[in-house]
Amino acid sequence: MGIVVQKYGGSSVADAASVKRVAQRIVATKKAGHDVVVVVSAMGDTTDELIDLANEVSPLPPARELDMLLTAGERISMAVLAMAIGNLGQEARSFTGSQAGVITDADHGRAKIIDVTPGRIEQAIAEGAIAIVAGFQGVSQTTKDITTLGRGGSDTTAVALAAALHADVCEIYSDVDGVFTADPRIVPTARRIPQISYEDCLEMAANGAKILHLRCVEYARRTNLPIHVRSSFSQKEGTWVVPAESVEKDAAMEAAIITGIAHDRSEAKITVVGVADKVGYAASVFSTLAEASINIDMIVQNISAAATGLTDISFTLPRSDGAKAMEALTRAKDAVGFERLQYDDSVGKVSVIGAGMRNAPGISATFFTALADAGVNIEMISTSEIRISVITAESQVDEAVRAAHAAFGLGSGEVEAVVYGGTGR
């Protein structure tokens, strides 16, 4: 009967009725004999409303003040949740990130957790109370200013707190039943994955699966903390994210060397046409982008046309950085030396993920054949030890996901009833 950390996303506490429902679940966990620590996001659309308010007074609000503003969102949800639990006869105490000892760097809007010193949380649970902690926020070690952790921040708060408290498990609640073999909105027969390794989960997250954020899975892996991803709208088991050696290999699972299919529609593709195919020219393209703080995902350099000595370089990047990248490259055109730029923001990425592929030959062949049979054109390819990704036209993403899912036999044969959506932050 150890410590259970539960994290509830914004959709799980969207309104007073939802808060009361979540309160009942928390109290049930407490009554089952656990010490319970809850991390909560802002209610529903609160964060967006606060951002709108900020934009009404300033086109570019200072990051420090934006963090001060946005942290009001979790302050509201955590206090209301504590009240709802109190109304069920259990004592609950809410704590800001700062009070909970979430120490970060001073990088407002995307601060990193440096340390967690949860003395007040330990005291609260030692005294029999349920501790409610604001997700997404912390306090800077140097400036003592309030910070936010950026996307996935509440999940990361929960995992970091669970690790610091030596919790038995960190339960991440959202409106989804767990991690699926593919997005059930695209593949109705997609199966919930009962157990997934940190590594596979990281690849899923990094390649577009929206269940868990990269940072929180990385944090859990470093500390070997089990995460249980589940829905706050049902009592079903969800997906356990655990060390690879702990993933049970039942008969069905052993056959499935592929864990799942992820997809991502948030990238754009830039092609730098007519770069000199000599040492250093490609490097200067990417130095230019690095100086503009742009993260690159996939890179493909075409085979050089021997006659001209020129080549093309294509790469993908977050669509949100597209304009900035085109601008930086255009400015550097003469210095780098290339003919022209092509920008395509209607691409999508489809990835086949599974640690099982390490020892299984023919995965690429099966994947590419399936795409070809479905009439999906491959624009770029990238692989890691446990992943194969392709870039296709955005309009062909759904078809590509379905084809890959079927080719690797991932379906359950039945349509599982799930709600699917983003996890917010």
Add this chain to the structure above:
Amino acid sequence: MGIVVQKYGGSSVADAASVKRVAQRIVATKKAGHDVVVVVSAMGDTTDELIDLANEVSPLPPARELDMLLTAGERISMAVLAMAIGNLGQEARSFTGSQAGVITDADHGRAKIIDVTPGRIEQAIAEGAIAIVAGFQGVSQTTKDITTLGRGGSDTTAVALAAALHADVCEIYSDVDGVFTADPRIVPTARRIPQISYEDCLEMAANGAKILHLRCVEYARRTNLPIHVRSSFSQKEGTWVVPAESVEKDAAMEAAIITGIAHDRSEAKITVVGVADKVGYAASVFSTLAEASINIDMIVQNISAAATGLTDISFTLPRSDGAKAMEALTRAKDAVGFERLQYDDSVGKVSVIGAGMRNAPGISATFFTALADAGVNIEMISTSEIRISVITAESQVDEAVRAAHAAFGLGSGEVEAVVYGGTGR
């Protein structure tokens, strides 16, 4: 060119447009060469909305959590105000009550300020920034929990901070032009009082004038801090609240031994009928009320009817405590020994206030004659050294205020254009 502390109430920062307007005023003060510290209330109806939300999940929210919730209101307004100032090219940094060093006791919902240690505020202004501080909130010295100061809390924050910073002045902005000789909604010719002593201002506040709260005036008096009460909707001078010896005695003022007329419609009257007129019986009535934590305002004991040896005791109290008082007295009926109770919640109090009356005979006569001429019936009378109050029927309050205002020649003869309303908190 010292430190100016400005406090803006909820109506001054009701929406984004108001926030921008206030930001301009703050920046103008900064550009005039002052160091500026701003205390701000929650925007418009935010506090009421948060209370509604709390009541949706719990009929009786725990006080600690209610404070955590309500403090989100000032967090929003202060961050948004800092952004609006930043947008005008001045650096502004917002600070919670806790960050600003507002140390309180642990009495949630009505905490008292124990100490103010504004190190971070001093640093911010030393670095040339405008400091924005959340009003109404602090942090408990013992529990380290977040507290709220209760009614008048933001004014008190401003005055306490101004005193700790040795500010030149604390400017309290609301939607009213200052302290008036009477409520201009009742007396259209009421005059703005240019200067008022702490003592007269305290009597005005204690007797129903809604401009400044008692606590904040008391705090200012203890530290001899000048308060300037003015409107954020105009550039007019308001009312200076200063030590009695600093009030300028110009010709017009010297004649005016009366500072103003206050009125209050928030009280009720209870009469305990048929109490034994012996030592200790009246005491037992008021002990009963004290045990129920009920504050009494005025008390009148009738002259005993010699034949019966019984008397009646009437007293006034906040209407909001009426039911509780009646209940406590009814329970104690046999122990105290009285015939019956009468409850009247349609009374009003009208007070004539002015330190000048100390040396001026005939004030009561003028007041009572004016009321009699206006047909106003006096139910109870209470006096202090610098105040005479009467209880009348609630329906006669307006008439009584007008009659007194005219009798003491307080009017300007002209109707001043003012907006009048409550100051919120």
